[in-house]
Amino acid sequence: MPPQDRSAGRLKDSDGETGSAPPARQVLSDSVYEDIKAKVMDHEIAPGARVGIDALSRTLGVSPTPVREALARLEADGLVVKRSLSGYRATELLTRQGVEELFEMRLLLEPRATELAAANATEEELDTIEQIVEEMQTLPGPTGRYADYRDFAALDQRFHDAIAAASHRPLLAAAVERLHSHLHVFRLTHVELAGNPTLAEHENIVRAILRRRADRAAAAMTEHLTRSLQRQLSHGNES
Structure with missing residues (x-):
């Protein structure tokens, strides 16, 4: 998927031009992000636990694409980390x-x-x-x-x-x-x-x-x- 610019709510399209994100898609992306963020904040996804893209897709009733986008945003927030070969995991709580x-x-x-x-x-x-x-x-x-x-x-x-x-x-x-x-x-x-x-x-x-x-x-x-x-x-x- 093309990279997302969070601060401006814009996407790079396939030929490199910058255009506005489709409103419906942006709403879905934001909704999935908030849903997964809530699970991390409430420890429904336990600190240190693996965050499965396919499992979250089934739970939220969406395709894997908005889940991947949400996890990339949550990684930037410091709430999940991506590790080679093991995918995403929720970050540990601060000691x-x-x-x-x-x-x-x-x-x-x-x-x-x-x-x-x-x-x-x-x-x-x-x-x-x-x-x-x-x-x-x-x-x-x-x-x-x-x-x-x-x-x-x-x-x-x-x-x-x-x-x-x-x-x-x-x-x-x-x-x-x-x-x-x-x-x-x-x-x-x-x-x-x-x-x-x-x-x-x-x-x-x-x-x-x-x-x-x-x-x-x-x-x-x-x-x-x-x-x-x-x-x-x-x-x-x-x-």
């Missing part, structure tokens, strides 16, 4: 040390990105960051399975990525995005833990950015990430 190392990376990258965002963000970027927080506040408290907290998790990721993008440092923003930290963290613990404390901490970050207080913005992000790590280690991952 306690893995969680600590993930947050160590975030604490190196995100406070600096937040500091730069306070100095460099355009008015449009500020509006976007503020709107994401406002949208998170309208969601019901996230509980239960992935389907119930998917929107919360997606907005949480968008919030951090939007701040990184507003730093106007493309390499820094790309590094933050590639961590896919939210997907790995949300696989570990019950999502109620990510409710009100996260929203209040996000608000503190936004206020500092909107006021162009770079030092306070960086400190607010550091506090948020430090508290997030503490919540993870106290309630989630003890391995």
Whole structure:
């Protein structure tokens, strides 16, 4: 199958020209991706387990093609890995040390990105960051399975990525995005833990950015990430 450009929702056709993906096909591709992602996030596909393309095709009632496309996207997300001769497997859960190392990376990258965002963000970027927080506040408290907290998790990721993008440092923003930290963290613990404390901490970050207080913005992000790590280690991952 021709390669898919996720960011633009476009496909390379057979003669190399770029055209819009057929709407029905794109809807199917996105639906299969979300279905398999939910199975990984909810551990219906156990960490480390083999992910069979034919079995998923039968379960979801689709051809192998959208399953393969979905697995390629999930590999980019860090939720599955492809190994020679053995196909795809769900990634293992982070250990306690893995969680600590993930947050160590975030604490190196995100406070600096937040500091730069306070100095460099355009008015449009500020509006976007503020709107994401406002949208998170309208969601019901996230509980239960992935389907119930998917929107919360997606907005949480968008919030951090939007701040990184507003730093106007493309390499820094790309590094933050590639961590896919939210997907790995949300696989570990019950999502109620990510409710009100996260929203209040996000608000503190936004206020500092909107006021162009770079030092306070960086400190607010550091506090948020430090508290997030503490919540993870106290309630989630003890391995």
